[in-house]
Amino acid sequence: MGLSGEMKRRDFITLLGGATVAAAGPRLARAQQAGAARQVGVLMTYAADDPEALLRVHALERRLGELGWTDDNLTIDYRWASGGDPKLLQAQAAQLAASRPDVIICQSTPVLMALRQESKTTPIVFVQVTDPVGSGFVPNLARPGGRMTGFTDFEYDIAGKWIELLEDIAPKVSAVTVVAMAGHAGNAGMFRVMEKVGPSRGVRVTKAELDEASKIERDVVTDSAGGGLIVLPSPAAIAHREALVALATERHLPACFPLRYFAASGGLMSYGIDQVDEWGRAAAYVNRILRGEKPGDLPVQQPSKFELVVNMKTARSLGLDVPMALIASADEIIQ
Numbered sequence: 001m002g003l004s005g006e007m008k009r010r011d012f013i014t015l016l017g018g019a020t021v022a023a024a025g026p027r028l029a030r031a032q033q034a035g036a037a038r039q040v041g042v043l044m045t046y047a048a049d050d051p052e053a054l055l056r057v058h059a060l061e062r063r064l065g066e067l068g069w070t071d072d073n074l075t076i077d078y079r080w081a082s083g084g085d086p087k088l089l090q091a092q093a094a095q096l097a098a099s100r101p102d103v104i105i106c107q108s109t110p111v112l113m114a115l116r117q118e119s120k121t122t123p124i125v126f127v128q129v130t131d132p133v134g135s136g137f138v139p140n141l142a143r144p145g146g147r148m149t150g151f152t153d154f155e156y157d158i159a160g161k162w163i164e165l166l167e168d169i170a171p172k173v174s175a176v177t178v179v180a181m182a183g184h185a186g187n188a189g190m191f192r193v194m195e196k197v198g199p200s201r202g203v204r205v206t207k208a209e210l211d212e213a214s215k216i217e218r219d220v221v222t223d224s225a226g227g228g229l230i231v232l233p234s235p236a237a238i239a240h241r242e243a244l245v246a247l248a249t250e251r252h253l254p255a256c257f258p259l260r261y262f263a264a265s266g267g268l269m270s271y272g273i274d275q276v277d278e279w280g281r282a283a284a285y286v287n288r289i290l291r292g293e294k295p296g297d298l299p300v301q302q303p304s305k306f307e308l309v310v311n312m313k314t315a316r317s318l319g320l321d322v323p324m325a326l327i328a329s330a331d332e333i334i335q
Contacts, residue, residue, distance in 0.1 A: 037075045038290050041101035043092055043111050045235030047082040052238070052261060056279040060105070063283035077101060084110045084181070084235030093118040103286050108235055109186050112137060123295045125285045126150030127278045130186030132300055145296040149285065151278045152302050154233060154258070159190035160197035162230050162256045165271055165308070167201060168326050169315065170254035173228035175204040179244065181234035182209040190232050210236045229255035231262065233272065241265065254318055263309040263334060268318065273303040307331040
């Protein structure tokens with residue numbers, strides 16, 4: 001499981017849940033004593049070899065190791081459903097539930113919805129879920145009750161902040177195309193906020209639903225003179241992040257993204273939470289559940305820190321004069 005820095009990482013390739021995991025990727029931990037290990041299941045909407053997936057796995061395993069969980073007493077079963085494909089996601093959720101782990105960790109609203117259908121009794125710790133109360137996963141955040149708890153990512157109101165930031169860096173933007181994942185409840189709630197905020201700021205807002213990379217190009221606005229792009233957080237956006245950044249660059253569109261790695265790969269700017277940190281915090285909840293606490297007694301936690309990242313190279317290529325106030329408030333400037 002790679003929980004100790006002193007342990008040697010074994011080189012291997014394994015097939016897990018229909019996804020190939022390379023040697024540099026996360027490992028399926030194997031207990032050294034039969035029957036002695038507890039089991040944790042993990043389901044992510046990343047590819048197994050995605051660098052962002054590996055960062056999250058390493059944060060999870062490192063924190064579990066600090067809490068005393070090693071190859072001797074813990075097995076982790078990783079499952080992958082890149083892009084949140086509904087059929088693959090449902091199949092992986094069913095397989096994971098059938099393995100009857102002690103605890104399941106899952107990432108994003110679509111994954112939690114699939115697991116809720118397939119698993120009726122297993123405790124679940126979720127990360128990166130928007131509005132778990134409104135989605136019916138828990139009755140309230142302070143005392144969720146039942147078998148689910150975890151960590152939220154974005155409130156719907158942040159969608160208005162994305163419009164504000166795009167206007168700050170590109171004042172001439174008058175029409176914004178919002179890339180949203182089809183059928184994603186969180187994206188739908190964010191878009192409703194944008195439909196209200198946009199016109200109040202003189203910005204026309206339209207939606208481009210994201211199913212596959214080929215559809216992005218047909219739907220996205222082409223008028224770069226007053227056009228802008230905002231990408232909402234979703235498994236589909238994560239899977240197509242390089243295509244979305246490339247599209248904004250090719251169309252010469254100022255764009256605001258929800259996560260740092262979009263800006264790091266050439267996007268103009270991003271504003272969002274540190275999702276990797278949530279995986280370390282989720283490990284602490286897994287530890288408490290494995291040691292006897294009830295998930296319903298653990299409050300759902302909201303993010304406390306948001307990061308603003310500005311890519312100055314991209315701003316220069318778009319001919320934008322980034323305001324000093326925006327530069328001063330940024331957590332990171334990419335030159």
